[in-house]
Amino acid sequence: MYSDRIKNAQRLLRAGANYRGAIDGDAGPQSLAAAWRVTGVEQLAIAGEWPAVRRVIAAAQLVLERAGHDPGRIDGFWGPSTDTAFAAWRGAALPVRGMDKAARFGPAGSAACTAGIVRVPWRMVLAWDDTQVITSFRCHELVAPSAQRAFDRIGAAHSLVQIRDLGLHLFGGCFNHRTMRGGSSLSTHAYGIAIDFDPARNRLRWGRDQARLAQQDAVRFWEIWEDEGWTSLGREKDFDWMHVQAVPV
Ligand SMILES: [Zn+2]
Structure with missing residues (x-):
């Protein structure tokens, strides 16, 4: 069109x-x-x-x-x-809407789901243990180039003070072979195609009135992901504002 x-x-x-x-x-x-x-x-x-x-x-x-x-x-x-x-x-690795995840990415939990590596261009720590520094993390090999571009652009577009203020230095996880919370279907995390940030200030059921990453100063962060074709559940559905995924909702 x-x-x-x-x-x-x-x-x-x-x-x-x-x-x-x-x-x-x-x-x-x-x-x-x-x-x-x-x-x-x-x-x-x-x-x-x-x-x-x-x-x-x-x-x-x-x-x-x-x-x-x-x-x-x-x-x-x-x-x-x-x-x-x-x-x-x-x-180009990103799938189009409606495409079956398993058809595009192979089985959940397969080797490909952790074969990609993303280097983090700022000082990141595990959200639940800030003594654990995250210099890189693993994700699906097909989405790693796109995630790397997003991380590099986010790093270039924000000061370290802004990164910390937004909570982008708090890694909430990527690959995790599990079902969706409260459901039986596999989570996008089971394919290594989703990333969580700062879970404590962006709780699963919190909406835009509470979640940190729903605030106006996080828009640039989300736009960079959206430029890469990734989706924020927060911006689309107003829940799980910690989460960004490489497939549409
Ligand atoms: Zn998530």
Whole structure:
């Protein structure tokens, strides 16, 4: 769909040109302003002769190209090459909505579920034992590159004071071969495709009135995960605000 392409362009501009507006599929003034911040787009747009949509997409293509992906010709038209480059940028390993977890990731608890390694670019400790320092943790091999990009961007976008204030230094776990709390189906943790932060201040049943990561200053953190295609149960369902997962709800 046409507006989906603009949404994807906005995600790229958020990552590559500090776009802070909504992901709404509307190439409005904020999207356009972000597009102009991408060096090179002004020559392409021939002094503003292109319509806004084309400039926004061209800027997004430049972001893709600079991230090492090939979006095809930088022409402001979102074609199949741009689609492919976007999928690669976002983490081609991530499944689409409705896909069976076991079909995508193999059996829960298999070796692949812990074959990925994510290095933590800030000082992290175990949430329930702050003498245990976490310099890296294991996750499913298919989601590790995406999780690593998210951790690196979160580290770059926050000061250490902010990291601690948000509780992002408190590791609540990733791989854990168990069923969902209060249910019989397997948790996303059983595949190594979910990560928990600061469980004590984001209790399972707490909503946005109580959970720490529901506050406004955590939005940037969640947006970085969402850029990678991950889902916050808090932002989607208003519970389990400690949790982010590599598959849709
Ligand atoms: Zn969780």
